Amino acid sequence: MTTMTHYINWLMIAIALVAGVPIAREAIGKLRLKQFSIALLVVFASIGAIIIGEAWEAAVVTVLFALGGWLESRTLARTRSALKELVDMMPRTARVRRGADIVEVSAYDVRQGDIVIIRPGDMVPVDGKVVAGSASLDTSSVTGESMPTEAMAGTAVTSGSVTLGGYLEVEAERVGTDTTFSRLIYMIAEAGDQKPKMQRTLDKFAQWYTPSVITASVLVYAITRDAHLALTFLVIACPGALVAAAPVAIIAGLGSAARQGVLIKGGERLERIARIDTVAFDKTGTLTMGKPQVVAVEGFAGKSADEVLAAAAGAELRSEHHLATAVLARAQADGVEPLPALDWEIRAGQGAIAHLEGGALTAVGNLALMRSLGIDVPQDQLHMVAHREAQGETVTLVALAGEAIGLIGIADQPRPEAAAAIAALSKAGIKNVVMLTGDNERAARHVAGLLGIEPSSVRSGLMPDDKVATIRSLQQSGARVAMVGDGINDAPALAMADVSVSMGASATRAAMEVADIALMSDNLMRIPQAFAHSRRMVQVIKQNVVLAVVVVAVLLAGVLVGRVHLASGMFIHEASILLVTLNGLRLLRR
Amino acid sequence: MSDIRREMIMFSNLNCPTCAAKLETAVRALPGVASAKVVFGAASLDVEYDAGKVAYDRIADVASRMGLSVSARVPGTPSGN
Numbered sequence: 001m002t003t004m005t006h007y008i009n010w011l012m013i014a015i016a017l018v019a020g021v022p023i024a025r026e027a028i029g030k031l032r033l034k035q036f037s038i039a040l041l042v043v044f045a046s047i048g049a050i051i052i053g054e055a056w057e058a059a060v061v062t063v064l065f066a067l068g069g070w071l072e073s074r075t076l077a078r079t080r081s082a083l084k085e086l087v088d089m090m091p092r093t094a095r096v097r098r099g100a101d102i103v104e105v106s107a108y109d110v111r112q113g114d115i116v117i118i119r120p121g122d123m124v125p126v127d128g129k130v131v132a133g134s135a136s137l138d139t140s141s142v143t144g145e146s147m148p149t150e151a152m153a154g155t156a157v158t159s160g161s162v163t164l165g166g167y168l169e170v171e172a173e174r175v176g177t178d179t180t181f182s183r184l185i186y187m188i189a190e191a192g193d194q195k196p197k198m199q200r201t202l203d204k205f206a207q208w209y210t211p212s213v214i215t216a217s218v219l220v221y222a223i224t225r226d227a228h229l230a231l232t233f234l235v236i237a238c239p240g241a242l243v244a245a246a247p248v249a250i251i252a253g254l255g256s257a258a259r260q261g262v263l264i265k266g267g268e269r270l271e272r273i274a275r276i277d278t279v280a281f282d283k284t285g286t287l288t289m290g291k292p293q294v295v296a297v298e299g300f301a302g303k304s305a306d307e308v309l310a311a312a313a314g315a316e317l318r319s320e321h322h323l324a325t326a327v328l329a330r331a332q333a334d335g336v337e338p339l340p341a342l343d344w345e346i347r348a349g350q351g352a353i354a355h356l357e358g359g360a361l362t363a364v365g366n367l368a369l370m371r372s373l374g375i376d377v378p379q380d381q382l383h384m385v386a387h388r389e390a391q392g393e394t395v396t397l398v399a400l401a402g403e404a405i406g407l408i409g410i411a412d413q414p415r416p417e418a419a420a421a422i423a424a425l426s427k428a429g430i431k432n433v434v435m436l437t438g439d440n441e442r443a444a445r446h447v448a449g450l451l452g453i454e455p456s457s458v459r460s461g462l463m464p465d466d467k468v469a470t471i472r473s474l475q476q477s478g479a480r481v482a483m484v485g486d487g488i489n490d491a492p493a494l495a496m497a498d499v500s501v502s503m504g505a506s507a508t509r510a511a512m513e514v515a516d517i518a519l520m521s522d523n524l525m526r527i528p529q530a531f532a533h534s535r536r537m538v539q540v541i542k543q544n545v546v547l548a549v550v551v552v553a554v555l556l557a558g559v560l561v562g563r564v565h566l567a568s569g570m571f572i573h574e575a576s577i578l579l580v581t582l583n584g585l586r587l588l589r590r
Numbered sequence: 591m592s593d594i595r596r597e598m599i600m601f602s603n604l605n606c607p608t609c610a611a612k613l614e615t616a617v618r619a620l621p622g623v624a625s626a627k628v629v630f631g632a633a634s635l636d637v638e639y640d641a642g643k644v645a646y647d648r649i650a651d652v653a654s655r656m657g658l659s660v661s662a663r664v665p666g667t668p669s670g671n
Contacts, residue, residue, distance in 0.1 A: 029608030084600065087662045108665055177596070177667045186598065186636075186666050 045238030135166025245544035296409035308406030314339030392446030
């Protein structure tokens, strides 16, 4: 039996050594920077525990402490890989016109005024103005708007936009390190650095707890000349329950949240999450589906919706334009056959035209297209267009055989549960819900109205740095702000916010990885749930911390007055660890 | 004439906060370095230096002697501009 205990003792020492060496390294490193850490106390107490034959205690404390550190480093790695991904996306080279030639140069060697050639699929390497050509641009990495925009001569383009098709010649205005995309990367790095500065509560606590415990046990030895008593004091003072207080509750809490598709990353962020009183939402792709859909088909002069859709689908059949995709999807859903056409023509920035089998012409597009085809759009029809546009829709006209026959309204619809989620947030104690968007004011207000967001809480037409400024000004007025977003363009605002939340399937990886809370599904109802759950976790951790501190205080007093001895002290000590563990496991239940 | 440059140097293995603090101090001590700040959350060093007085290689050398390897360099706009 004694040999058995002996082996177990050596095993415990081995475990304590494996888990303890990195802790010792951390403690020494921090000591060099004149910081006392819990790590230092863990090291001293573990050595003390081994000396007085309580290697078990050393093993438990070191393993729990290492577990906490591991959780933290995993979170850090995620944030970093997001930034690296953005950097890897940056265009390295640019094709510029130098004299009669087109040469490929480093993206940093493009000069102001250079004409940069952009081919389909290229990322725009500079901020500038289009001087020739036309193309659809996916600007989602910068503006977050999922609807591609049309670029033609005179349009301003931003670095980081990607051409979906077409060809552009852009006169460079801001180049190299001064481009929007390059500044975006610096902004994310800088904003991300503001978080680790908030020292963890435990570390602050350690600043006075660790030195006072060490001093106290030295004093105990100096006064009593009883090394065993001094070591007992040191070991009992080691905040075993305190070390376990957070990690167990965090793992249990994060685990149960994860089962519901809510990834709450990193324990140290919990307190911030629990204190949030303002939630800012990005509109497109977060509150809305992020995908344009046909929301209205209206026929002019007695024409039916199906006739309008059939003509439009016929014209759009060969187009890869995002509005065409929406029209074709609606035609298919409604079982409408596109009018059979023979050949197609895409007019960039205007729409699409097709020649039908009977020789007639069908066209889908904006007013400019209708005018260029000599099709008259009377005043009352223009009113119908204006009416739909006032609802925040993009409206295209449909013409058949030289006559306008109807219109199609396309919009990015709010998610079905969005209004309920916003109502639930205020029940969960969130005082203010704000909507931020790069979209225009009309569309923004319309969506806000549908969702029950105050018009005064809508900020529209924002670029990434405007979003950051909005978050900052909310914070300066005393609000603790959580930001919910999905795009790379939201990344700086997400990093600036006290807490960042990224939305599920539609989130870009960059947004997901910098986020404090990542939703795996697109269900907005998970957001109020995540806040409520975090508050419960913080409550449990606080209970645990109080329990641990009280137990340690009572035990130490007992040791000093000679009422508590090592065996009974250790028993209560371990019991308190068990208690905080069980309390933490309560979070596994929903 | 001074040639002030700003760069964000990203490392693939900047994992301990202590090494980060050491790197910051060592790079700041180089003549010609105007400012150096480790952004630990981004595993990178945000440095401004006078390219006429100190070469990028000197800075990279300080880092590599500490066992750090550079994974990317992102030039930036000097803060004075």
